[in-house]
Amino acid sequence: xxxxxxxxxxxxxxxxxxxxxxxxxxxxxxxxxxxxxxxxxxxxxxxxxxxxxxxxxxxxxxxxxxxxxxxxxxxxxxxxxxxxxxxxxxxxxxxxxxxxxxxxxxxxxxxxxxxxxxxxxxxxxxxxxxxxxxxxxxxxxxxxxxxxxxxxxxxxxxxxxxxxxxxxxxxxxxxxxxxxxxxxxxxxxxxxxxxxxxxxxxxxxxxxxxxxxxxxxxxxxxxxxxxxxxxxxxxxxxx
Numbered sequence: 001x002x003x004x005x006x007x008x009x010x011x012x013x014x015x016x017x018x019x020x021x022x023x024x025x026x027x028x029x030x031x032x033x034x035x036x037x038x039x040x041x042x043x044x045x046x047x048x049x050x051x052x053x054x055x056x057x058x059x060x061x062x063x064x065x066x067x068x069x070x071x072x073x074x075x076x077x078x079x080x081x082x083x084x085x086x087x088x089x090x091x092x093x094x095x096x097x098x099x100x101x102x103x104x105x106x107x108x109x110x111x112x113x114x115x116x117x118x119x120x121x122x123x124x125x126x127x128x129x130x131x132x133x134x135x136x137x138x139x140x141x142x143x144x145x146x147x148x149x150x151x152x153x154x155x156x157x158x159x160x161x162x163x164x165x166x167x168x169x170x171x172x173x174x175x176x177x178x179x180x181x182x183x184x185x186x187x188x189x190x191x192x193x194x195x196x197x198x199x200x201x202x203x204x205x206x207x208x209x210x211x212x213x214x215x216x217x218x219x220x221x222x223x224x225x226x227x228x229x230x231x232x233x234x235x236x237x238x239x
Contacts, residue, residue: 019077050190156230166221173208
């Protein structure tokens with residue numbers, strides 16, 4: 001089972017006190033004989049970390065620049081470590097040929113779909129990573145300081161909107177649709193980074209928006225920018 005494979009790979013990295021990203025974990029799982037998509041690895045790592053799973057005890061997370069500054073990734077590292085010490089920033093996820101055949105069904109040449117040509121990317125200069133402290137297990141949202149949210153690297157922002165209403169912050173429907181959430185569904189609060197906790201039971205509205213109280217973020221009633229990152233996380237900044 002891929003989730004078990006991912007957790008076991010994480011356990012090995014943590015036991016060794018190593019820093020790692022989803023690419024590190026995914027490549028180890030593939031080398032062991034199980035095919036898995038890197039985005040599924042990234043999703044499972046976020047779930048384990050933010051749900052307070054004991055496998056991540058003693059670890060923090062940070063956003064770092066990778067691929068020469070073209071994008072960012074989540075780095076998991078021992079508490080107190082310096083993210084700048086992580087050197088494997090240009091490694092690539094193993095493909096079906098490089099991965100060892102095994103339990104997982106890797107895409108074949110007959111079934112593989114060639115993606116459309118990606119738009120050109122403006123490479124950003126290296127930026128200092130921002131460490132996000134691990135949320136206590138009782139929390140329902142990823143709680144960070146105002147400075148952390150303001151300083152999160154923005155090279156991976158795929159959608160943003162300024163909210164000017166003073167009562168509640170309604171996360172735009174376009175972002176919610178991008179996350180794949182449906183009306184009536186419970187919002188996955190582990191994907192929403194706020195300054196203060198948001199109580200459980202937040203439902204996606206019929207218009208595909210998710211409403212959270214102003215008290216969940218800083219800046220009082222001032223305009224707030226809501227942003228969706230490429231790793232499906234909602235973050236906030238002062239507009």
